[in-house]
Amino acid sequence: MGAAVGTEEGGKRSVNCELNIVPFIDVMSCLAAFLLITAVWVNIAQINIQPKGKNRDITQVQQDDEHVTLSVLVQADRIWVGLSRVNEFQEIPKKGEEQDWEKFETTLKEHKASAFFADRTDIEVAGESTSQSPVTYQDVIHAMDVAVKVGFIDVGLTDPAGLAARPQM
Amino acid sequence: MPVHSAGPRLYHSVKFRHLVKHTGSAAENRASNVSMNLVPFVDMMTILVTFLLMVFSATGQLLQAQKGLELPIADSRDTLQLAPVIIVTKSEITYQGQLVATTESVLRDDSPTFKIDALYERLDAAAKKIKEEVGLGKLPKDLAKACEDAKQNIRPQPGKICPDGLAILQADESTDVRLINKIVNTSKAAGFDNLLFAVKNK
Numbered sequence: 001m002g003a004a005v006g007t008e009e010g011g012k013r014s015v016n017c018e019l020n021i022v023p024f025i026d027v028m029s030c031l032a033a034f035l036l037i038t039a040v041w042v043n044i045a046q047i048n049i050q051p052k053g054k055n056r057d058i059t060q061v062q063q064d065d066e067h068v069t070l071s072v073l074v075q076a077d078r079i080w081v082g083l084s085r086v087n088e089f090q091e092i093p094k095k096g097e098e099q100d101w102e103k104f105e106t107t108l109k110e111h112k113a114s115a116f117f118a119d120r121t122d123i124e125v126a127g128e129s130t131s132q133s134p135v136t137y138q139d140v141i142h143a144m145d146v147a148v149k150v151g152f153i154d155v156g157l158t159d160p161a162g163l164a165a166r167p168q169m
Numbered sequence: 170m171p172v173h174s175a176g177p178r179l180y181h182s183v184k185f186r187h188l189v190k191h192t193g194s195a196a197e198n199r200a201s202n203v204s205m206n207l208v209p210f211v212d213m214m215t216i217l218v219t220f221l222l223m224v225f226s227a228t229g230q231l232l233q234a235q236k237g238l239e240l241p242i243a244d245s246r247d248t249l250q251l252a253p254v255i256i257v258t259k260s261e262i263t264y265q266g267q268l269v270a271t272t273e274s275v276l277r278d279d280s281p282t283f284k285i286d287a288l289y290e291r292l293d294a295a296a297k298k299i300k301e302e303v304g305l306g307k308l309p310k311d312l313a314k315a316c317e318d319a320k321q322n323i324r325p326q327p328g329k330i331c332p333d334g335l336a337i338l339q340a341d342e343s344t345d346v347r348l349i350n351k352i353v354n355t356s357k358a359a360g361f362d363n364l365l366f367a368v369k370n371k
Contacts, residue, residue, distance in 0.1 A: 018175050020175040021211065024211070025207065025210070025214065028211070028218055031218050031221075032217050032218050032221065035218065035221030035222065036221060038225070039221060039225065040224075043246075043370040044249060044367055044369060045243065045245045045247055045248065045367075045369075045370050046245065046247050046248070046327075046337070046365040046366060046367055046368065047245050047247070047366045047368055048330070048363065048365055048366075049353075049364050049366060050362060050363060051353045051354065051356060051357035051362055074346075126350075127346030127350070129345050129346040129347045131276075134345050134346075135345070135346045136344065136345070136346065137241055137340050137342055137343070137344040137345075138241040138242070140346055140349065141241040141242075141243055141342075141366060142241075144243075145245055148245055149244060157349075157350075157353055158350075159283070159350040159353075159354065
C-alpha cells in the first residue's frame with residue numbers, strides 16, 4: 001500500500017513516491033495489542049434497589065397506608081402480584097420448569113396502565129424461599145428486571161413479611 | 170543505523186540470498202526483491218482497532234472475578250459505579266475481599282434480628298467513614314452534586330449516585346433468596362439503603 005503520484009508525460013523523470021506505512025502499522029499493532037489486553041468482555045450492569053419493608057421502617061408504614069402499593073411475591077412454584085388496601089391478588093403459576101415471565105410482564109403492564117400506577121414508578125418485590133422450596137436470586141433479579149422494563153423503576157426489595165400486600169394461603 | 174529510502178528491503182537488509190540461490194530467479198538474473206502486499210493486513214488492523222475502540226471501557230473494572238460466582242442475567246444496562254462490594258459466592262460471603270461468613274452458617278442462623286452480625290460490623294464502620302467523607306466534601310464535583318440532588322429527592326443519573334449509603338451486591342445467580350434478604354436487611358441496618366445488584370447483560 002502507498003500513495004503513488006505519477007506524471008510520466010513528456011518523458012520527464014518519474015515522480016512516483018511511496019508512502020512509508022511501516023510506522024502506521026507499528027502504531028496500529030501497539031494499539032490493537034493494548035486494546036485487546038485491556039478489553040472487558042463481560043458487560044456488567046446494575047439494578048438499583050432500595051431495601052424496604054414495613055416491619056422495619058416506621059415512616060414507610062405511614063406512607064404505605066396512604067396509597068395502594070403493588071407487591072410482588074416470588075415463590076418457588078408461582079408468583080403473586082397483589083395490591084395493598086384493595087387486597088386483590090393475581091396468581092401466576094410456574095410454566096414448566098420456569099416461572100411464567102411473559103404472563104408476569106403482561107400483568108405488570110396492566111397494572112402500570114391502571115389509574116393507580118399510571119403516574120407512579122414504585123413497586124416492592126420479595127422472594128419467599130424455604131429449604132424445601134428454594135427461590136433463587138436469579139428469579140428475584142428477573143422479577144425486578146421485568147418491573148424496571150415495564151416502568152416501575154423504583155424497585156424496593158423486602159422480605160416476604162414486609163410486603164404491603166401479602167397473599168393469605 | 171543508516172536511514173534508507175522507502176522501498177523493498179528483501180535481499181538488502183534481509184539476507185535471503187541462500188533462498189534465492191535455489192529458486193529460478195537468481196539463475197535467470199531477474200530481480201528477486203519481493204514486495205509484500207500489506208493492504209489486507211492494514212485493512213484488518215484498522216477494522217480490529219475500530220472495533221476494540223468501540224468496546225473499550227474507560228471506567229475500568231469495578232468488580233473482581235470470583236471463583237464459583239456466576240452473576241444473574243438481566244436486560245438492565247445501567248452502569249455500575251465505585252462502591253463497597255459485598256460478594257456472595259456459593260460457599261462464602263466476603264466484604265471488600267475479606268471473608269465475613271459462610272453461606273451455610275448464615276442460612277442455619279435463625280436469629281430474630283435477621284442480620285449477619287459480622288457483616289454488620291464491617292458495613293457500619295464503612296458507612297460511618299463514607300458519611301464523614303461526604304460531610305467533609307471529599308467527593309468529585311459530579312458526586313457532590315448527586316448528594317445535593319438526593320437531599321431534594323431528585324433522581325440521580327445511573328453511575329452518578331451519591332456514595333453515601335451506596336453498596337454493590339455481587340451475588341451468585343443460584344444464591345438462596347433468604348441469604349439475599351439477610352444481606353439486604355443487614356445493609357439497611359448499617360446505613361446502606363441504596364444497593365446496586367450487579368448483573369450480567371444478556
